[in-house]
Structures are given as structure tokens and as C-alpha cells.
Amino acid sequence: MTAPLAQPGPAPDDTALIQLRGVQKVYGEGESEVRALAGIDFDITRGDFVAIMGTSGSGKSTCMNILGCLDVPTVGSYRLAGVTTTDLHGDGLTLLRRHYIGFVFQGFNLLSRTTALENVELPLVYRRVPAKERRKTALRSLDLVGLSDRAEHTPQELSGGQQQRVAIARALVTDPELLLADEPTGNLDSARTQEIMNLLVDLNKMRGITIVMVTHEPDVAAFANRVVVFRDGLIVEDSRPERAH
Amino acid sequence: MFLQTVLMALREIRRNTLRSALTMLGVVIGVGAVIALVSVGRGATQKVTEDISKLGKNLLMVSAGARVRGGASSAAQALNMVDMLAIKREISGVHAVSPGSSSNQQVIYGNKNAATSITGTDNNFFEVRGYSIDKGRQFTQGEAQSGVPVCVLGATVKTELFANQDPLGTQVRVGKVSCQIIGTLVSKGTAGLGQDQDDLILMPLATFQRRITGNNDISLILVSAEEGLDTSIVAESIRALLRQRRHRPLGSDDDFNVRDMAEIADTVTSTTTALTALLGAIAAVSLLVGGIGIMNIMLVSVTERTREIGIRLAIGAFAGEVMMQFLLEAIVLSTLGGVIGVIMGLIGSFFAARSLSLPFVIPPEIVALAFAFSALVGVLFGYLPARKAAQLNPIEALRHE
Numbered sequence: 001m002t003a004p005l006a007q008p009g010p011a012p013d014d015t016a017l018i019q020l021r022g023v024q025k026v027y028g029e030g031e032s033e034v035r036a037l038a039g040i041d042f043d044i045t046r047g048d049f050v051a052i053m054g055t056s057g058s059g060k061s062t063c064m065n066i067l068g069c070l071d072v073p074t075v076g077s078y079r080l081a082g083v084t085t086t087d088l089h090g091d092g093l094t095l096l097r098r099h100y101i102g103f104v105f106q107g108f109n110l111l112s113r114t115t116a117l118e119n120v121e122l123p124l125v126y127r128r129v130p131a132k133e134r135r136k137t138a139l140r141s142l143d144l145v146g147l148s149d150r151a152e153h154t155p156q157e158l159s160g161g162q163q164q165r166v167a168i169a170r171a172l173v174t175d176p177e178l179l180l181a182d183e184p185t186g187n188l189d190s191a192r193t194q195e196i197m198n199l200l201v202d203l204n205k206m207r208g209i210t211i212v213m214v215t216h217e218p219d220v221a222a223f224a225n226r227v228v229v230f231r232d233g234l235i236v237e238d239s240r241p242e243r244a245h
Numbered sequence: 246m247f248l249q250t251v252l253m254a255l256r257e258i259r260r261n262t263l264r265s266a267l268t269m270l271g272v273v274i275g276v277g278a279v280i281a282l283v284s285v286g287r288g289a290t291q292k293v294t295e296d297i298s299k300l301g302k303n304l305l306m307v308s309a310g311a312r313v314r315g316g317a318s319s320a321a322q323a324l325n326m327v328d329m330l331a332i333k334r335e336i337s338g339v340h341a342v343s344p345g346s347s348s349n350q351q352v353i354y355g356n357k358n359a360a361t362s363i364t365g366t367d368n369n370f371f372e373v374r375g376y377s378i379d380k381g382r383q384f385t386q387g388e389a390q391s392g393v394p395v396c397v398l399g400a401t402v403k404t405e406l407f408a409n410q411d412p413l414g415t416q417v418r419v420g421k422v423s424c425q426i427i428g429t430l431v432s433k434g435t436a437g438l439g440q441d442q443d444d445l446i447l448m449p450l451a452t453f454q455r456r457i458t459g460n461n462d463i464s465l466i467l468v469s470a471e472e473g474l475d476t477s478i479v480a481e482s483i484r485a486l487l488r489q490r491r492h493r494p495l496g497s498d499d500d501f502n503v504r505d506m507a508e509i510a511d512t513v514t515s516t517t518t519a520l521t522a523l524l525g526a527i528a529a530v531s532l533l534v535g536g537i538g539i540m541n542i543m544l545v546s547v548t549e550r551t552r553e554i555g556i557r558l559a560i561g562a563f564a565g566e567v568m569m570q571f572l573l574e575a576i577v578l579s580t581l582g583g584v585i586g587v588i589m590g591l592i593g594s595f596f597a598a599r600s601l602s603l604p605f606v607i608p609p610e611i612v613a614l615a616f617a618f619s620a621l622v623g624v625l626f627g628y629l630p631a632r633k634a635a636q637l638n639p640i641e642a643l644r645h646e
Contacts, residue, residue, distance in 0.1 A: 070559065094563050110556075
């Protein structure tokens with residue numbers, strides 16, 4: 001069940017959506033230098049559902065930032081769908097995010113005083129989708145998360161679970177290959193957690209979306225096909241538990 | 246996309262109506278002040294110029310005595326009828342000449358009296374100074390030559406002495422002379438510098454010389470240049486002629502004075518224009534302060550919306566698009582402020598012009614300039630906050646509480 005540590009990196013795999021090779025991330029310089037990632041090799045194949053676990057400071061957030069093209073490795077390489085991000089910055093990373101990635105955050109991160117529909121439309125605005133088509137696509141995405149009847153509500157008028165579903169609809173509206181979820185249920189009670197996790201599992205199964213999710217709750221991690229545990233900037237456990245649900 | 250960004254900016258402004266209004270206030274006041282002050286200044290300039298031109302068209306005034314700065318004119322040989330006729334005869338471009346000797350005298354009718362200016366002149370005076378007869382008539386040829394005591398009353402004098410009575414044919418006492426009224430003048434109103442042009446009595450020059458001053462001098466010769474001529478050239482010709490007639494040695498100063506009303510009008514106009522520019526510049530400073538206000542609010546807004554910026558960057562906005570969004574917000578705020586400022590400024594100057602009885606002037610280039618400047622203020626003072634927003638790291642921005 002547990003993958004051996006410190007083995008040579010897996011052979012290049014064309015079906016891998018994500019390939020991390022010898023990735024290190026170092027913040028600061030000299031004495032204040034912090035090695036957030038100490039050299040990890042990590043592949044994720046298309047259609048997988050991966051949970052990343054670890055205590056705070058274990059490097060899991062840094063890894064998510066690199067996976068999400070919000071940051072680049074100091075050493076090593078990250079290939080997303082065959083594109084190496086190491087030499088990219090600014091707009092190049094933005095383009096990768098636009099094409100491949102949808103984000104779901106712990107804090108929902110919806111624009112306040114903006115309707116659910118407008119929030120879901122936002123990624124399409126930056127992709128220059130015409131208004132009419134934008135609206136249609138956004139409504140379809142809201143329908144997918146079961147909130148088409150709340151399209152004109154602002155986040156303040158929605159419950160936490162509904163807000164997170166709007167956020168998921170926003171992440172899905174661009175039809176991304178990869179959905180990155182950073183503690184998606186961290187702010188929700190257990191019933192809402194169940195609801196959101198079922199939605200993610202459905203999306204993974206029905207639509208084949210690759211999902212990488214950070215969580216520190218084993219219950220939540222149990223919904224995933226694969227659980228990766230970080231400690232001190234290294235992967236210490238990589239397992240495929242039996243599906244409990 | 247651009248339109249989309251403008252719409253986003255408008256929505257953001259509407260979301261925070263009070264703050265947006267207060268932000269705009271600086272620009273509104275700045276633009277409004279510039280427009281109102283320049284408009285009123287222009288109105289004042291126009292009024293003064295009109296007033297001066299009311300003195301008479303293309304008017305030149307010739308008087309004896311050197312122009313001495315800050316002192317009385319030195320004693321000099323007076324002008325007379327011969328000088329006047331020489332000007333009429335020898336200077337080209339002279340349309341008409343008229344004598345305008347004057348003296349302040351007490352005028353008495355019944356139990357009323359008034360102090361006014363008595364002018365000895367001829368019928369050309371009406372045309373040269375732009376007066377016209379209200380009731381009665383001008384002087385006859387005989388009256389002008391013989392020096393009989395007849396006079397024409399200005400509107401102010403008429404009202405003071407006769408109120409609503411008809412003064413024609415009655416006798417008034419002018420100084421020591423009893424004088425028959427043959428006509429009244431149409432009111433001309435005040436000229437520049439508040440001088441009442443209707444406070445005068447006209448009588449034939451011969452009468453004035455014989456009965457009031459007792460000599461043959463003419464204290465002022467009025468010259469009307471032909472329409473469309475450069476009055477400064479005519480003035481120069483008159484100077485040359487008079488120097489010759491009065492045998493002024495080469496290199497000596499003039500012992501007479503030729504005043505060109507057009508030149509005076511120019512001087513006054515340039516003074517008021519300079520004043521207007523000064524006031525406008527002071528107002529422009531408040532526009533600058535308004536711009537700094539916008540920058541301040543936009544900087545606060547960037548900090549306040551750090552998370553929002555992070556979200557936008559994470560879901561696929563280019564840094565340039567975030568920058569454009571904030572820049573456009575600043576520009577929309579400042580141009581909106583500019584539009585409101587223009588309207589307020591024009592309303593303000595309209596009422597100011599009415600209460601100061603000045604003409605209401607819309608200075609189109611200043612309106613355009615103030616408006617363009619307000620947009621520029623948005624670009625200048627919006628740039629820094631917008632750049633700050635665009636340079637945010639999306640990870641840190643998302644973590645921002």
C-alpha cells in the first residue's frame with residue numbers, strides 16, 4: 001500500500017496529467033532560508049482523485065500552489081499536460097491556469113455583492129466569451145451543482161454549502177481537466193461536507209475530471225482514490241485506500 | 246473586453262455609492278471651480294471690452310498737455326479749432342472729428358440742482374460718441390455758429406431735474422448762463438470703470454467757449470477713425486501732425502496726448518485675462534488635490550479588495566487586466582467627477598454672472614480642458630494603485646484576510 005521512499009522517479013508517462021520531477025521550493029535566503037519542498041517526484045494520471053494530507057508546514061500548500069501554476073519550483077520541473085512551467089511566469093502561468101485548472105478554496109472566495117451567476121461567469125469574462133454564451137454556460141454549470149434556482153442570489157444570501165457549490169460551479173465553468181480543491185470542506189459542517197464530497201466524487205466519476213484536494217481530515221481524504229501524505233517537504237506516504245463509499 | 250471592464254468598474258462604483266461620491270467630490274469641486282472662475286472672468290473681460298467700445302467706435306481722444314506719470318499734465322499750449330480742422334483735413338482714415346471741451350458746472354432748474362459735466366461740442370459728437378437724440382433735436386447750423394444758449398440733456402440729468410416732466414423748451418441755469426433745452430439723449434448706461442455716460446449736458450462749442458470758459462481753447466478733440474482701420478496708425482499720424490503744428494523739436498516729448506480707446510481696451514482685456522488665468526490656476530490646484538484624493542481611495546480600495554484581486558488572478562485574469570480594471574475605475578470616477586464638475590461650474594457661473602450683472606460666457610476650450618484634465622487625473626493617480634493591484638502575488642492575495 002505504501003510506496004517506497006527515495007526511489008528514482010517514475011518513468012515518463014504520457015497519460016500523466018501532472019509530472020513533478022525533483023521539485024524543491026526554497027523561500028528566503030541565507031539563515032532565514034526555508035525549504036518548503038525538499039525534492040519530490042509525483043505523477044498524477046488523468047481522471048484520478050488525489051487527496052493531499054499533512055500538517056501545516058509540511059509543504060502541501062506549497063505543492064498545491066505549484067500544481068495550480070500560482071508558483072514555480074526553485075529546483076526541478078513541473079509538467080502540466082506536457083507543458084513545463086519552470087520557465088514561465090506571469091501571463092504564461094495565467095494562460096495555463098485558464099486552460100487546465102479550476103480552483104476551489106476553503107474560504108469559498110466568491111466576490112461579495114455579486115450574484116452567483118456573475119461569480120460563475122467571471123472566468124469566462126477573462127476568456128472573452130460573448131455575454132449570451134457566457135450566461136448559458138454559467139447556468140449549465142450552476143445546474144450541475146444543483147443551484148440553478150439560486151443564480152440571482154449573492155453569496156451573503158447563500159449558506160456555506162451553497163457558496164462552496166457556487167465556487168465549484170465557477171471552477172467547472174471553463175471545463176478544466178484539473179480541479180484543485182484547497183480544504184474545500186474546511187468551513188462546513190459534516191452534512192454539508194458529505195454533500196460537497198459527493199458532488200466532487202460525481203464530477204470525478206461522471207465527467208472524468210482530475211481532482212487534487214488538500215485536506216487534513218481523514219474522513220474527507222477517504223473519498224479520494226489516492227492519498228498522499230506530506231511531512232517536512234517530502235512525500236512520506238502514497239496509498240490507494242479501499243473506497244469506503 | 247474593454248466594455249466589460251468599464252461595466253465592472255461602474256458596478257464597483259455603484260456598490261460603494263457614498264465612498265465613490267466622496268472620492269469624486271474633489272474632482273467635482275476642482276473642475277467646477279476652474280470652470281466657474283474662468284467663465285466669470287471671461288464674462289468680466291467681455292463686459293469691460295463692451296463698455297469701452299460703448300465710449301464710441303474707433304475712438305481717439307486728443308488733449309493738450311504731456312502725459313505725466315503720476316502727476317498733473319504740464320502746462321502746454323491748448324488745442325483749438327484750427328488743430329481740429331487740420332486733423333480732419335490732413336489725416337487719412339479720419340471719419341469724423343468733434344470738439345469735446347468740458348467743464349463741471351452746477352445746473353439749476355426750479356428748486357432742484359445737479360452738478361454735471363457740460364460739454365461744448367458740435368453735431369458730429371452724436372456720431373463720434375454714439376449718442377442719439379431721444380426727444381427734441383440736435384443743434385441747428387445757426388445755433389452752432391452763433392453761440393446762442395441752447396442745450397441737450399443727458400438722461401441722468403434729465404431725470405434728476407425733471408423726473409417725468411417734459412423738459413423741452415424750458416430754461417435751465419448752467420453755471421451763470423440761462424440755457425434753453427432743445428433735446429434729450431437716449432441713455433447709454435455706464436462705461437468701463439463705472440462712469441455714468443448719461444450724466445452730461447451738451448451745448449454748442451461756440452456757446453461753451455463764449456459763456457463758460459471765455460476763451461477759444463478746445464480741451465479735447467474726439468476723432469473717429471474709419472471702420473476697419475488700425476487706430477494705432479491713425480493715432481501715430483495725428484501725433485506727427487500735431488508735433489509739426491506745435492513745432493516740437495526733434496527728440497523732445499509730446500506736449501499733448503493721443504489716447505486710443507482700442508489700445509486701452511486691449512490693456513484692460515489683457516489685465517482681466519491675466520487675472521482669470523491666475524484664478525483658474527488656483528482652482529486647478531484644487532483639481533490636483535482632488536486627484537490625490539482619488540489615489541488615496543484607490544490605494545485603500547486595492548488593500549481592501551486584495552482577496553478579490555487574488556481570486557481574479559487565480560481564475561485566469563492577466564495582471565494587465567487587473568491593472569486595467571483598477572485604472573478604469575479611477576478614470577471612470579474622475580471623468581464622472583469631471584462631468585458633474587462641468588455642470589456644477591456652469592450652473593455656478595450662470596448665477597454668479599446674473600448676480601454680478603455680467604454676461605454668461607461658456608468657455609468651450611476650458612470646459613474641454615478641465616474635462617480632459619479630470620480624465621488625466623484618473624490615469625495619473627489611478628496608475629499607482631492599479632499597478633499595486635496587478636503586482637499582487639495571487640497566493641498571498643488569496644490568503645489575505
